[in-house]
Amino acid sequence: MADLSINLAGIKSPNPFWLASAPPTNTGYQVQRAFEAGWGGAVWKTLGDPIINTSSRFAAVNFNGQRVAGFNNIELITDRPLEVNLKEIYETKKRFPNHAIIASLMVEPTQHKWHEIVKRVEDVGVDGLELNFGCPHGMAERGMGAASGQQPDLVQAQTTWVKEVATTPVIVKLTPNITDITVVARHAVKGGADAISMINTINSLAGVDIHSWNTIPNVGGQGAHGGYCGPAVKPIALSMVAECARDRGVGIPISGIGGISTWQDVVEFMLMGATGIQVCTAVMHHGFRIVEEMIDGLNNYLDDKGLASVTELIGKSVSRYSNWGDLDLNYKVVARINEENCINCNKCHIACEDASHQCIDMLTNADGKAILQVREEDCVGCNLCSIVCPADGAIDMVPVDTGAAPLTWNERQKVISSLNGSYSEVEVV
Amino acid sequence: MEHSFPLTAFTPDMFMRNFAEAEPPLTHKGAMDESNRCLYCYDAPCIKACPTSINIPSFIKRIATDNLKGSAQTIMDSNPVGASCARVCPTDELCEGACVLNDASAPIQIGLLQRYATDWAMNSGVQLFKAGTPNGKKVAVIGGGPAGLSAARELAREGFAVVIYEAKALAGGLDTHGIVSFRLPQSVSLWEVEQVEKLGVEIRTGVKVGVDVSVDELKSNYDAIVLAAGMGYVPPIGIEGEKLAGVYDAIVLVESTKTGIPLLELMGQRVAVIGAGNTAIDAATCSVRLGASNVKMVYRRTREEMTAYEFEYEFAKQEGVEFNWLTLPKRIVGDEFGNVTGLECVQMKLIEELGKDGRPVPMPIEGSEFLIPVDAVVIAIGQKRRLDLIDSLGLVHDRGVVKVDEATCQTSDPQIYAAGDIIFGSGKGEAMVVSAAQQGKDAAHAIVKQFSGQQDAVIRSAG
Numbered sequence: 001m002a003d004l005s006i007n008l009a010g011i012k013s014p015n016p017f018w019l020a021s022a023p024p025t026n027t028g029y030q031v032q033r034a035f036e037a038g039w040g041g042a043v044w045k046t047l048g049d050p051i052i053n054t055s056s057r058f059a060a061v062n063f064n065g066q067r068v069a070g071f072n073n074i075e076l077i078t079d080r081p082l083e084v085n086l087k088e089i090y091e092t093k094k095r096f097p098n099h100a101i102i103a104s105l106m107v108e109p110t111q112h113k114w115h116e117i118v119k120r121v122e123d124v125g126v127d128g129l130e131l132n133f134g135c136p137h138g139m140a141e142r143g144m145g146a147a148s149g150q151q152p153d154l155v156q157a158q159t160t161w162v163k164e165v166a167t168t169p170v171i172v173k174l175t176p177n178i179t180d181i182t183v184v185a186r187h188a189v190k191g192g193a194d195a196i197s198m199i200n201t202i203n204s205l206a207g208v209d210i211h212s213w214n215t216i217p218n219v220g221g222q223g224a225h226g227g228y229c230g231p232a233v234k235p236i237a238l239s240m241v242a243e244c245a246r247d248r249g250v251g252i253p254i255s256g257i258g259g260i261s262t263w264q265d266v267v268e269f270m271l272m273g274a275t276g277i278q279v280c281t282a283v284m285h286h287g288f289r290i291v292e293e294m295i296d297g298l299n300n301y302l303d304d305k306g307l308a309s310v311t312e313l314i315g316k317s318v319s320r321y322s323n324w325g326d327l328d329l330n331y332k333v334v335a336r337i338n339e340e341n342c343i344n345c346n347k348c349h350i351a352c353e354d355a356s357h358q359c360i361d362m363l364t365n366a367d368g369k370a371i372l373q374v375r376e377e378d379c380v381g382c383n384l385c386s387i388v389c390p391a392d393g394a395i396d397m398v399p400v401d402t403g404a405a406p407l408t409w410n411e412r413q414k415v416i417s418s419l420n421g422s423y424s425e426v427e428v429v
Numbered sequence: 430m431e432h433s434f435p436l437t438a439f440t441p442d443m444f445m446r447n448f449a450e451a452e453p454p455l456t457h458k459g460a461m462d463e464s465n466r467c468l469y470c471y472d473a474p475c476i477k478a479c480p481t482s483i484n485i486p487s488f489i490k491r492i493a494t495d496n497l498k499g500s501a502q503t504i505m506d507s508n509p510v511g512a513s514c515a516r517v518c519p520t521d522e523l524c525e526g527a528c529v530l531n532d533a534s535a536p537i538q539i540g541l542l543q544r545y546a547t548d549w550a551m552n553s554g555v556q557l558f559k560a561g562t563p564n565g566k567k568v569a570v571i572g573g574g575p576a577g578l579s580a581a582r583e584l585a586r587e588g589f590a591v592v593i594y595e596a597k598a599l600a601g602g603l604d605t606h607g608i609v610s611f612r613l614p615q616s617v618s619l620w621e622v623e624q625v626e627k628l629g630v631e632i633r634t635g636v637k638v639g640v641d642v643s644v645d646e647l648k649s650n651y652d653a654i655v656l657a658a659g660m661g662y663v664p665p666i667g668i669e670g671e672k673l674a675g676v677y678d679a680i681v682l683v684e685s686t687k688t689g690i691p692l693l694e695l696m697g698q699r700v701a702v703i704g705a706g707n708t709a710i711d712a713a714t715c716s717v718r719l720g721a722s723n724v725k726m727v728y729r730r731t732r733e734e735m736t737a738y739e740f741e742y743e744f745a746k747q748e749g750v751e752f753n754w755l756t757l758p759k760r761i762v763g764d765e766f767g768n769v770t771g772l773e774c775v776q777m778k779l780i781e782e783l784g785k786d787g788r789p790v791p792m793p794i795e796g797s798e799f800l801i802p803v804d805a806v807v808i809a810i811g812q813k814r815r816l817d818l819i820d821s822l823g824l825v826h827d828r829g830v831v832k833v834d835e836a837t838c839q840t841s842d843p844q845i846y847a848a849g850d851i852i853f854g855s856g857k858g859e860a861m862v863v864s865a866a867q868q869g870k871d872a873a874h875a876i877v878k879q880f881s882g883q884q885d886a887v888i889r890s891a892g
Contacts, residue, residue, distance in 0.1 A: 290469075392457050
């Protein structure tokens with residue numbers, strides 16, 4: 001049985017499963033139920049000056065019969081008085097001394113506002129703070145949330161103010177609605193952040209009702225952009241976590257957030273550099289008990305891999321995440337179709353024909369049976385066919401030896417520029 | 430399936446083909462598609478419909494998230510014979526029948542998913558559970574069928590030293606011997622037995638309590654006893670001609686196809702099966718697969734009163750078995766050599782009056798006798814009760830149905846608990862494998878509770 005405990009920048013947690021700052025962490029009742037279900041930590045729904053929420057406030061993107069592939073919200077920070085939240089945090093911490101409770105905070109970008117809230121919150125005994133520079137809706141209009149998160153110097157300044165008075169670890173939560181998240185991350189580090197968490201939600205509009213012509217969601221016939229999350233955003237989040245993990249200017253622990261719903265997702269985020277993770281959408285969809293399957297799956301995985309601690313996963317795949325220009329252009333794979341597993345849906349043929357390199361043929365073999373075959377000499381190994389193929393084991397991508405030595409784009413450009421004296425600049429990607 | 434056997438020979442190949450598992454398993458893709466269709470309900474009706482309360486949404490979610498070991502553990506934790514149950518439970522009356530998707534779209538194929546996970550466990554060789562720290566207490570279990578195995582497994586997990594006394598050469602009870610191979614391969618039941626042995630439970634096979642070991646010995650050497658001896662073979666039907674050559678006990682017939690030599694003389698014969706329970710259906714479908722030229726079921730009531738599961742009835746019809754309702758056998762007719770040549774029957778009608786078991790009473794129609802020409806008659810009218818054993822244990826019973834406390838399964842003797850078919854009858858309970866499993870668990874948990882009080886007292890006085 002592996003050890004699931006983690007220590008994220010000084011915040012101890014019995015396991016890496018935290019709840020993200022969101023509707024499930026609104027009240028003490030909910031957070032306590034979550035801890036009873038097995039969650040190791042919770043980031044309390046963002047504290048600040050209470051707001052007023054709209055009705056309705058959520059929408060989902062369902063995909064081909066599967067519900068909640070993506071989720072959209074126009075809900076804001078806490079709508080409950082600070083004293084009420086603080087009292088419940090205090091009681092929750094007393095009942096669950098070994099679980100991690102982090103308070104998410106959002107106030108106007110002034111030094112005294114930050115000093116005030118940090119002192120009040122730390123007084124009730126939280127294990128850490130998370131600074132919300134990410135809400136893309138409702139708060140940004142007042143200079144908070146994403147409006148701060150999109151300005152690196154504002155992130156740095158506010159982090160500095162918090163660190164002037166904070167006695168517990170400070171996590172800075174980053175917005176994905178940005179050109180290059182590593183820039184903001186580095187400014188958070190400069191401001192003294194002990195850790196960063198990402199991603200917050202992505203700017204989105206869930207849909208439009210094609211019969212009423214209303215937005216989805218809509219409030220009395222009007223809509224507003226909201227924050228997108230759920231399984232659909234996982235690749236975006238994973239990429240941002242990985243970029244920060246491999247950036248030498250960052251170098252602090254990461255709490256990974258974004259579409260995590262299974263234990264496999266947790267492993268992926270940790271391999272790409274996250275020390276712990278946070279979940280919201282999966283809990284909103286299924287309830288707190290979803291963590292039981294995540295814990296059991298993770299435990300069995302670690303046992304199978306012979307790993308004694310979940311921390312052994314952290315960052316193990318980061319070194320394999322590189323720059324496009326450093327990828328070997330002479331590495332080649334080709335698609336190979338295994339007839340015995342092929343179900344003759346012909347999707348590989350049409351995908352290749354219309355959207356790739358027209359090298360999968362629909363043929364009839366000597367026995368009169370319809371088969372699909374790849375013309376390997378024309379196959380570029382894009383692997384689109386293997387993606388559209390629905391049958392287990394019907395298409396394999398097989399490495400082939402080109403006989404050529406490895407050569408990256410960057411190396412190639414250097415060689416070209418040294419041969420052509422007139423080229424003084426090298427296009428490095 | 431085709432029934433084009435040459436009348437000359439019934440080869441081992443044909444036997445293997447006919448008696449291989451009839452229902453194909455889910456493929457990996459099938460399991461992923463179906464497990465992802467499950468809604469993962471909260472307070473799910475399927476859990477409540479399962480007599481052993483398996484956390485079905487959880488085991489299905491674990492299949493969907495590629496945690497097969499966790500899935501098998503969830504299943505087997507609640508049901509020590511969960512691999513057998515995946516194949517033999519009447520799921521449309523239990524979990525699948527309760528699935529919330531029944532009206533919305535189609536119920537989840539819970540049985541097949543449960544089989545997918547337990548098949549994985551069988552093939553992987555994993556040991557799912559560990560024995561508890563020994564507590565110094567000993568329990569004897571009489572009978573190694575689903576009830577006995579379940580009781581033993583739960584007791585072993587709590588640290589009890591358990592010995593199962595099994596009369597036959599192999600443990601597993603009807604799962605091993607009595608349910609047809611093409612529904613439940615013997616290897617599945619034997620794997621469940623092996624899982625119990627791996628917890629340190631000692632299974633003494635070929636030992637009959639009351640014959641090879643005395644009841645007194647058990648009572649004096651063990652702290653508690655679980656009586657899970659099930660029922661016996663088919664009782665005499667009490668009609669003329671039942672001693673003729675070609676008259677068979679249904680349990681013996683099915684048993685012969687699982688252990689021993691199958692009744693190959695049924696090849697090409699016309700067979701009549703008397704009865705309409707699951708055993709009768711098993712005997713009928715066995716006869717079909719042994720090459721019988723025609724198989725008829727003869728039952729004195731109607732389809733409404735038939736005790737066989739709906740899905741077994743459908744299966745038998747697909748196999749070509751004919752059903753003669755409201756037909757009572759009067760005598761078995763034979764030739765001068767003592768072989769069966771026919772079954773004389775009389776038509777029945779149901780009258781208004783209800784019998785003691787709540788079912789309408791059938792009455793013969795005067796002068797409606799007729800002869801069915803057959804070469805073999807299989808009797809499947811029920812099973813004998815273990816009267817000798819029950820009496821030697823001194824337990825209160827109702828015509829061989831041992832009386833127990835419903836919650837704890839404790840008998841009239843506080844040292845003895847009973848579970849499984851031996852407590853089934855008199856209109857109470859169901860004779861399902863899954864019910865036997867839950868009763869075995871109940872008995873074990875009651876024993877654990879009985880002795881945990883004692884342990885606490887010991888610890889307190891020592892401290």
